[in-house]
Amino acid sequence: MTDRDIHASADNLEVAGNPVAPIPAEKTRSQWRDVWDQFKTHKGAVLGLFFLVFITLFCVAGPWIWTVDPGALDVRNKDVRPIYTAIWDSNAKVNWARPMGTDNLGRDQMANLMQGGRISLAVGWTAMILAILIGTLIGVLAGYFRAIDGLLMRFTDLVLALPLLPLLLVMMLLFRDPLRASFGPEQGIFILVVTGIGITSWMQTARIVRGDVMAIKEREFVLAARSIGTPARRMITRHILPNVLSPIMVSATLGLAVAIITESALSFLGLGFPSDFPTWGKILNDSVPRMTRFPERVILPGMAISLTVLSVNYIGDGLRDALDPRIRGM
C-alpha cells in the first residue's frame, strides 16, 4: 500500500487509520461523530432529545424569567383556568397574569410546574443513576464471579421480597429528622428520597445484567481475552460492560419513570417532600379530588411526567442503536 492510496480515501475514518499521521484526538472525535450521525437517524430519539432539553430548560431556566413565587397565595385569584379555556368558554375565569391558571389556594400553576419539575427531574435522574449503578455492580459481580453468585442473587431476592412502600415509609420515619438536622430540610429530604428510591429499585437491573453477563462470559471472545491473560477487572470493563450496555440502557430509561412515580407516591402519602414543596407527582396528587372540574391541573403535570419518561425512553433507544457498531454500519 502506498501513501497515495491512503490519501486517496476521503473518508475521515480511514484517514484516521493512516499510520503516517496518527492524531488520537481526531480519531476519538470521528468515532463519536459516527455515533451522533447514527443517533440523528432515529427520529423518535431526536424528538425526545428536543423535548428533554426543552423541559429541562423550562424547569431550570424558567424561574429566572417567570419570577412568580410558586408558594405565594393569592386568594382573590384562586381557581383561575388556563387562558386557553377562553377559546371554548367565554365565561371562564382567566387571567393573562396566570397563563396556566392557579390552584384552589391561588398559587401560580406555571411557577409550580417549574419548581416541581426541578425537584422531580433531580430526584428521577439521581435515583435512577444510583439504582443503575447498584444494579449493574451487583449484576456484573454475580454473573462474572460464580463463587459469589448465589450470595448476591439471594440478597437480591431478599430485597425483592420486601414490601417496598412500607420499607420506604419506615426509612422516612427513621431517618428524616437526623438528615434534616444535618443537611437542612430540603437537602435532607432530597438525599433521603433519592437513596430510598435508589436502593429499592435496582433489583430488576441486577437480574437482567447478571443473565446477560453469564451469557457473554461463555462467548469465544472472552475465552480469547483469557488466553491473552486479561485480568478480571479489565475483562469486565473492556469486554463485558460494553456488551451489556443495551439492557442497562433499557432499565435506565424505565428506572427514571419508576423513580419519578415513586417520588410522587411518597409525596402523596405525605412522607416525601414537605407540603409547601411542589413536585410534579405532588401537584398531580393534590389535584385529583377536583379533577373533573379542573382537568388541566392533572393533565399538565401528568403530561410533563409522561412526556419526560417517553422522551428518555426514545433517547435510550436511539443511543443503544448508535452505540452498537453493527447497527451503526461501519
Place this chain on the structure above:
Amino acid sequence: MLDNSAKPLVSVRDLKMHFPIHAGFLRRRVGEVRAVDGVTFDVIEGETLGLVGESGCGKSTCGRAVLRLYDITSGQIMIDGRDIGSVKQRNLRTMRPIMQMVFQDPQASLNSRMTVEAIIREPLDEHTTLSDAEKREKVGELMDAVGLNRRFAKRYPHAFSGGQRQRIGIARALALNPKFIVCDEPIAALDVSIQAQVVNLLEDLQEQFGLTYLFISHDLSMVRHIATRVAVMYLGKIVELAPREALYAAPLHPYTQALLSAVPDPDPEMAAAKQRIVLQGDVPSPANPPDGCNFCTRCPQVMDICRRIDPEYREVQPGRWAACHLHNDMSPAEVADEINAAQTAG
C-alpha cells in the same frame, strides 16, 4: 520421539479434563464428562501436530486445556520448559505471551464492539509497555503480516468477511511473538476457497516466525497438507500418533483406518474401487465410556480382551504410537494374566 535431537516445545503427560455433572434437588455431583481422559503427546519445536477426530471427541477441549483455559483435572503440561499444569491462573499471566490460540468461529472470537486495532492491540496493552505510537505501528505491522489493509484498522469486525476476520484473530494471536499457537479448527467456519488462503497464511507465518502449531481439525485432507505429525483422538483419548506420511499410508489403529477410508477421493474410479469401512452405532457418551478399550463398541476387529482391558498407549514402531491390542506384542499367556488381574481388580 521422532528424532531424538529435536526437543519438544510442549509436552503433555496424562492430561485429564473431566467436567462434573450436577443433578437432582441438591445439585449433587452425579458423574463427570470425561472430555479428555489421559492424553499424552509432545509437540516438537517448529512442527505442526495435527489433532483429528470426530465431533465431540475432545479435540477442542484438549487444545484449550493445554493452554490452561480450563483448570485441568490432572496431568502435566510443560511448555518451553515451564510447568503450566499446576500453576494458579493468576500466576499464569506472565506465561501467556508464549502460547496463544486461534479460534474456530472468527465471528464469535472477536468482540463486536471493539475496532480491529483495539482487538489486535489488546495483547500489547496487557503485556507490553510500548508507547501508543509504537503499539499502533506494531498493529500495522501485524496487519501487514496477515495480509490485512492497514486502512481498515478503525473498522469493526462485522465489516469484514469470514476469512478477513480469521486473519484478525491470527494477527491478535501473533501480537506477542508467541512460540506455540493452538489452532482450534481455524478453517472449519470458512468456505473452501478461503480455507486454502488461511492455511497458506498459517504456513507462511510458521516459516517467518518459527512457530509451533497444535492444529486441531476434523478435515483430514487439510491436516495432511499442513501437519508434520498427526494424532487421532477418539472419545477423549489419543488412539494413534504418527508422522503424517506413515499415518496416511498405513494407519495402525482400526479407528484411524475407518476415519481415513471416509476421506472422499477425487478420482471416481478410485472412489468406486475403494473399500469403505463403515462403523456401526454411535460414539458412546463420554460421561459413561465402555469398559476396556473406548472403541470396543464399534471396532470391526474387536477381540475379547478389548472389552475388558484398556489398551496401553505405547510406541509400537519408532515414532509411531498407538493404543490397540492388535498391536500389542504380548504373548497369549501374558494376555491371560492381564485378564485375570483385571478380573480380580474388578
